[in-house]
Amino acid sequence: MLRTFEIDPWKIVTHKLDKENKRLQESMTSIGNGYMGMRGMFEEDYSADTHSGIYIGGVWYPDKTVVGWWKNGYPKYFGKVINAVNFDKINVWLNDEKLDLATTPIEDFELSLDMQSGILTRKFTVVKHDRRVRFTIQRFVSIAQKQLFDVNYQIENLGETPVTVKLVSEINADVFNEDSNYDEKFWNVKTKAVTADSGYLIAETKPNNFGTPQFTVGMQMTHKTNLKALSSIEEDKRIGNQFQGTLAAKDQAQFEKRVIVVTSRDYDDDATLKAGMTVLSDQVTQATHEQLVAAQQAEWAKRWHKADVQITGDAAAQQGIRFNLFQLFSTFYGEDKRLNIGPKGFTGEKYGGATYWDTEGFALPLYLSLADKKVSENLLEYRYNQLPGAFHNAREQGLKGALYPMVTFNGIENHNEWEITFEEIHRNGTIAYAIYNYTRYTGDETYLKAKGIDVLTAISRFWADRVHWSERKGVYMIHGVTGPNEYENNVNNNWYTNMLAQWTLKYTLASLAKVTERKRDELAVTADEKAHWQDIIDKMYLPEDKELGIFVQNDCFLDKDLQPVTKIPQDQLPINQHWSWDKILRSPYIKQADVLQGIWYFIDRFPESVKKRNFDFYEPLTVHESSLSACVHAILAADLRYEDKAVEMYERTARLDLDNYNNDTVDGLHITSMTGSWLAIVQGFAGMRVQDGRLSFKPFLPKKWTSYRFRVNFRERLIEVQVNAQGTQVKLLKGEPLTIDLDEQPLALKGAD
Template sequence: MKRIFEVQPWNVVSHDFNRAEKRLQESMTSLGNGYMGMRGFFEENYSGDTLPGIYLGGVWFPDRTRVGWWKIGYPEYFGKVINAINFIKINIALNGEFIDLAKDEITGFELNLDMKNARLTRSFTVEKGTVKVVVTFERFLSVAQKELSVQRVRLKNLGSDDVDVKIISAIDADVKNEDANYGERFWEVLQTDQKEQSGSLVAITKANPFGTPRFTVGAEMHHRTALQAKVAAPAHDKEVVNGFSGKLVAGSEIDFEKRVIVVTSRDYHTQNNLVSAMNAISEKTDNLSYDELFDAHRAIWAERWEKSDVKIEGDVAAQQGIRFNLFQMFSTYYGEDARLNIGPKGFTGEKYGGATYWDTEAFVLPFYLGVAEPKISKNLLKYRYQQLDGAYHNAKKQGLKGALFPMVTFDGIESHNEWEITFEEIHRNGDIAFAIYNYTRYTGDKSYVLNEGSKVLTEISRFWADRVHFSKRKQKYMLHGVTGPDEYENNVDNNWYTNYMARWTLAYTLQVLEEVSQEQAAVLNVTEEEKQLWQDIVDRMYLPEDEELGIFVQHDGFLDKDIKPVSEIPADELPINQHWSWDKILRSAYIKQADVLQGIWNFIDEFTPEQKKRNFDFYEPLTVHESSLSASIHAILASDLHDENKAVEMYERTSRLDLDNYNNDTEDGLHITSMTGSWLAIVQGFAGMRVRDGKLHFAPFLPKKWDKYQFRLLFRGRLIEVGVDTNGVSLELLEGEPLTVGLYGKDVELVAQSSVFV
């Protein structure tokens, strides 16, 4: 497998500018600070193939979805993230010729994403006639001041002659989404202001017929440079520009710094307030140097790494993979804003519309529980609670009671336009319920589940109780017309995972109802008749199983398919989603991602080793792993089954899915929500971390390819460091009260500032 970036522990670096892989490089050098983010596209105009993209958290647009086959129950619109105003634009002319790397011949190219300090740099040498200038770009999105984007350009003249330099810096609202219809634009400019060395632009998303909020965005740029300000005319009426020019003397260098403040109507509700906010933040940062701004940004990243870094010795590719995934996760979300969530592509591309999926509850929350303070995970739970009204709406549109949380959303209203996903992949209701349980089990904090969480659980349970039907023939409750986690199996009956999660949710809700206060019980108003029905469904839910094979059957009819392992598919037909028709995929027995195995992972201690092994051995050979969410679950289960080779194979896939472009689709953007999988594969997989009855347990092994691995884990007010090497396992309590943990089935006492080695 060809790698376009070098393998280094803290950096993603390339010295090869391959124009054919430009989009791939852009995806993998994306930056974000939770508030906003951008692909690694160039500051200057690039006339070749590129996918520019800047995205602002919570800013989206409802795209029309009504088509000829529209049916009752379809969502009215498809929510999509929109490409924000391009505020990083910097064009450079040397002796009157603007740089365009799609055409210019360059040497000394380097593209470097510094993950430790969250900064992107790019440098190259332009040689034209007597001109020989090294151009270096730097950019970072401050985590110390979330509204701040900082760029610096350094020009160094290596030639023997002076060079005339011209720089045009712009804020450009004439942008579009690549997936927009007929070049549709989404921004209308409300006001512009252009001064000698600064400028600002305020724009609003265009009107829509669905009544969803319009978003106003303001960007204000300021510059620092020894170059002289020069009047420059905008290229069009949606742009604000500042021009600068001067002479770059032979043997000298010049710096050009651009700072942009970006604010939105999510925080400032009037145009005047928005402009005032830009001015205030600019004044706050104006007296700080580039180095001071960067040091404040870097210090916060150092704190994050101190809590969460995973160190691997003996396998640099594995080390780079886990750090890349941690870096991109923290760049996308760190829990500061409960109104935000995590889209599958984060701030790195348009695909999947930038909205919230079930990935958050199933894969992201268990990761944040271990690497960050509990309030961050709690904000993910609150996000759903705040959108209960939308969940009621979604269920009502299907003629059902209770709450159906959306498959895809920005505001709680379902906004995805594929029926088999939108209203058949209803297992996400169970995943959201499981997240509440997961948070409670891990933190020991019942304040959410006994209050807001009990409301969410109750309304989900009301939905399940209405969605099931009772088979008189089998005397069982069933769920027909669903899609499980495996999206290569649509509109099936009795998906085992969906049925299992529905049954479990009802049972868990009944348990929680026994614990809520009288006041909360009155709010929930669950009748005895409801409770009796829920218990009857729990007792008589149909779960397909094959006694001869000893497996849980993915859905009715699955075993009637032509069961052949993935190894029989010709290599040139993989991935099948890029070579086979949808019809052929649906008729096959090939599995996109863990389905039955997803349920076994959720409740890994509830199944016997024999059950886990039989199901893993049956389903894994049928799995093409064409979902980014697949490999991590298989790595954890393989570790649990002591299948080290398969566990390491799946870890390598999940940790380097984007770095090595496993599924040939990373140019669209990174697989952000699945990036938690590499951490889960190490912590739950290789280290065997489990929480049983409020107690932490470990059963680590060291992959043969590695010399050592080490990670830190937050658990109930403690910070624990776990190290595994060829000599054994070490546990150290770095912060917090003494704690008893299980290690290979035996109790170990951890006391602060002391280590236990086994």
């Protein structure tokens, strides 16, 4: 653990420029608006260690798959998010000395991200010789106008000696990716123009050999300042404007940079892109800075009105849940159904920045409760629209039906590690589970009957082809897989994978009975095919140990040297940073919930005794080195009323990045797992369930807390739940009357009088 920011309920704030952990601070102070975002790097050049990164939703590049030994079925390319043209850059000179916070002496440093407004503020005072110059720098990406970036400088001369201030504001296409593609550069400038105080640049990603689209971005900057425009800069990949002025004692300089960012995702050609960029730039130029800030604050207030979780008695817990909700909504709020939720969002390049099964498994439940229903529909539409790619992926493996990718931008598998691409096929089951989860929560079967059934049928055909019949044991099996526990590869009969395959077939058969005859004819599921699916359902092998009373993670798991995590020396944790991969694979240690993942999905279908035996067996073997691990364990622990363990796991998932639990936040935040803190509170501590269309709660109050409060959308209602020492109060804030269950007793909600 490493805590580099102070505890504050609404801010991520530090008063220390931590040069040793600069990248960690940059990750933590990332901002975004679903359309674009950036790490918390400084505007000006910084000569020490830093990771400058700006990313735009849906803009990526296919990197050729390079392996030592090519295997049939490998993806031809690995899709990766790319560092966008840098529109944030501003360099500063004081009396002809360039500002560089790695070397320039400063005092009174403050870095603060206001989560209520999405505004990042940096303050410091430059102290050199007899000069004292105070800087206040604020920036945000607007959620009121998605194409807008705004940065505002206030520079004050606190000393008695005049100071000359020069700022150079740039748009620079000479950028590279650090984590992905190994310092490769991707942008070719197509056209640019600059005046004394404004300019634009249009760039295109370099060509690729895989037939995927090239992307064009256009960026237009304007400035408002009381400094004098000096001259312009125009180079091969860079444009800039220079401004200068002399500040007498106590004088201030005001400098604001506004940038409009557009992409070819929304325009047909360069001419319409440039015209659209100009129109948007002209529109935002009419507003004052105060009006832009007010619009930003108002839009965030609307989101927080629905989503805020209020905790009293534990400030660290409060900060953690708000930080995670803030970063989630900065990454995705569902406006664009072409986009999804990357594991790092706009905070870094690791994992390629694409879509994983995290969305369906962990993010969808949160968005169902905290955002408009259309947001969840868009997430389902995203997968439906990529069904052709899933068919392609299955064919590449020589199989029927559809195999959804582990990593993708366009539906085609973009991951090139064999144990992932070929073996981690449990992802297919979670795509099906998301359709079930949406339908169960909303009560709306429209998507299921019109489009979801296409996805379910295609996935079921994959499972029916992927299983094999064991003549010796008289059961269906699935060999050669990797389950959610990626610390075991190429195992046979992973319980979670087999169970999801069985469940998907069963759910698909039940869903086929609900669609129209015309739709069934279109899908062409024959009687023989349905009979085969039913046979697999009836005879699927699900490994179980009767003596221990547990589901067995895979065929050989119990043959390992089953020592608890407490036996590992502390200086060898996390094991993925200290042990060889060979040692990890041979160990009994579990990266994240595996069997317990399946129990969580269907938490109310298992008796308490079964949940208890499995949790008691597997949790002590789990190192929680996946960001997706702690929340599942928190929910199950809460369900079993293991309150201390539930709170421990909540704290881990809520502050995974804020406290750098796994020593890996330097390269970006764990965006998709940030849903875990909300799930741990709402499904865990508050015990929210939906059974047979009925909403229920069974809350408890953690010992360190004095109360907590949250809101959920449920079937056109807005419901507020407050838990404190006196008990639980549930209010219907909006919508028609509803009866729910509270602590297993019916409660009629009638709304405000």
